[in-house]
Amino acid sequence: MNRLLQLGLLLTLVATVHAQVQHDFWPGRERVIPHVSGDEMWSGTYKNWKDSEAVKKSMAAGMMSRDINFKDFRWLEKSFDGELKVDMGREVFHRKSSNGRSCATCHGENGEKLKGWYATQPRFSAKANRVIVAATQISICAKEHLSEDWPENTRNNSLLDMYLAYLSDGRDVDIDVTSGPMKEAYEKGRDLFFKRTGHFHFACASCHTGVTTQSYLRGQRPSTFFGDAAHYPIYHFPYRLPGDDVEDIFTLQHQIKSCQMLSRMLPGVEGSRTLTAIEVFLKASANGYKMSIPTQEYNMSTGYLLRDGL
Amino acid sequence: MRQFAKPLLAVAAICTAAAAQAQTAGSISGGDEMLDRIRAKWQPGGAEMIPQDVLTMFPCHDEELPCGKIPPPPVERVTFDGPLQGDAKRGEAIATNVRYGNCIACHILPGHEGGTIGPSLSEYSKRGMPLEYTYQRIWDVRAFNPYAFMPVYGPNRVLTDQEIRDVMVFIGTGGK
Numbered sequence A: 001m002n003r004l005l006q007l008g009l010l011l012t013l014v015a016t017v018h019a020q021v022q023h024d025f026w027p028g029r030e031r032v033i034p035h036v037s038g039d040e041m042w043s044g045t046y047k048n049w050k051d052s053e054a055v056k057k058s059m060a061a062g063m064m065s066r067d068i069n070f071k072d073f074r075w076l077e078k079s080f081d082g083e084l085k086v087d088m089g090r091e092v093f094h095r096k097s098s099n100g101r102s103c104a105t106c107h108g109e110n111g112e113k114l115k116g117w118y119a120t121q122p123r124f125s126a127k128a129n130r131v132i133v134a135a136t137q138i139s140i141c142a143k144e145h146l147s148e149d150w151p152e153n154t155r156n157n158s159l160l161d162m163y164l165a166y167l168s169d170g171r172d173v174d175i176d177v178t179s180g181p182m183k184e185a186y187e188k189g190r191d192l193f194f195k196r197t198g199h200f201h202f203a204c205a206s207c208h209t210g211v212t213t214q215s216y217l218r219g220q221r222p223s224t225f226f227g228d229a230a231h232y233p234i235y236h237f238p239y240r241l242p243g244d245d246v247e248d249i250f251t252l253q254h255q256i257k258s259c260q261m262l263s264r265m266l267p268g269v270e271g272s273r274t275l276t277a278i279e280v281f282l283k284a285s286a287n288g289y290k291m292s293i294p295t296q297e298y299n300m301s302t303g304y305l306l307r308d309g310l
Numbered sequence B: 001m002r003q004f005a006k007p008l009l010a011v012a013a014i015c016t017a018a019a020a021q022a023q024t025a026g027s028i029s030g031g032d033e034m035l036d037r038i039r040a041k042w043q044p045g046g047a048e049m050i051p052q053d054v055l056t057m058f059p060c061h062d063e064e065l066p067c068g069k070i071p072p073p074p075v076e077r078v079t080f081d082g083p084l085q086g087d088a089k090r091g092e093a094i095a096t097n098v099r100y101g102n103c104i105a106c107h108i109l110p111g112h113e114g115g116t117i118g119p120s121l122s123e124y125s126k127r128g129m130p131l132e133y134t135y136q137r138i139w140d141v142r143a144f145n146p147y148a149f150m151p152v153y154g155p156n157r158v159l160t161d162q163e164i165r166d167v168m169v170f171i172g173t174g175g176k
Helices: A002-017 A036-041 A052-060 A071-076 A080-094 A103-107 A109-114 A134-146 A155-166 A180-194 A204-208 A210-214 A252-262 A273-284 A303-308 B002-015 B033-041 B088-096 B131-139 B161-171
Strands: A123-125 A130-132 B021-024 B075-078
Touching: A052 A071, A080 A103, A080 A109, A080 A155, A103 A109, A103 A134, A109 A155, A123 A134, A123 A180, A130 A134, A130 A180, A130 A273, A134 A155, A180 A204, A180 A273, A204 A210, A252 A273, B075 B131, B088 B161, B131 B161
Parallel strands: B021 B075
Antiparallel strands: A123 A130
């Protein structure tokens, strides 16, 4: 009893000194680099999908889509349903609010002044005094300049997100995480991506690295985390997460939350520091990869079924 | 003693998370605090997704929340108290339901196509694997391989002792 008490005090002391909890991490954090070519060390398939020429060649050679890291249908093919969402986003962008202004009033007809902007997001915002995702910037402007309440997980916000991303279609993702708050957010996001959490005690990396990415998770196809962020937001078969009023657009924030739910992890709040950090990590892992907007969720395309013979 | 044991365990878990290897009897059929708290809020296998207030009991991503600082569940080494008794039909339902055991996400099961992330269990009965081994594998796979990609069914009270036994009967553990 006495011994136990002493031990307890000692442990308490140690615990207070290192107030930090030792989390469980999926292995491999140290092998991550903030560029899409980093995938060569993970799936080893990067050369098969590094640009559209490579994807086309791989397909012509009869490669299975898992050897192309599923980039064939998730990234190469544009989505017709997605185009409709872009049109709706364009409409919201030009729609006048009660004060007679629209987004276009300040950012140009057809978003002239925001071309290429999305490829550099997330970024540090001096105004918000933190790193923010595109959806948070949209929400800030909507509130401040249009008196509209369009937080990150609302329909108009996601339509605008889709439209602004479309204005960067074809640009290379280019976010700088080498210093300051962006470096901090990148490292935080990377650690969270590898941290084991939730009821199953999984990490994002449990599904998005290693054998799982070469395998089929009951018909679903998780890919490595490199490059995917370059085609977000995506058109998604209508599917609503509880509490949201968006169902057919998945922003990256939305996808992260959806994966948390799928794997019994506590879902985060879109636009929060935590989900923003994870997005910084994912976006940086797409650095140097060309944006492709709009594309759609893979389930919508059945071409791969024929090729994989499944 | 009892009063000290809990905070002590919590602190010990924080300090030695990776090294901690708790021993349990592996019996969580009732009177288990964590299990009772979970099952009071949620019954697996139904249409409901697991609610948020159950998920806050486990480590989470958001470090601004208390769950962001919860240490990982210590590895649990269990012993198997025989004989194996269970209901194969119930085991099948548990193993194939996404909101229950969901073994099918990763394993091919007797009579069911499934995922290929884990080894096929369709012929598991023929391999005559020991009960002790199979029980530990399902209870806490980390005892064999810290990075095996399988839920920690026992430590996080995903399944009860009896539910694990039902699944074991279904896959035909110990031969037929």
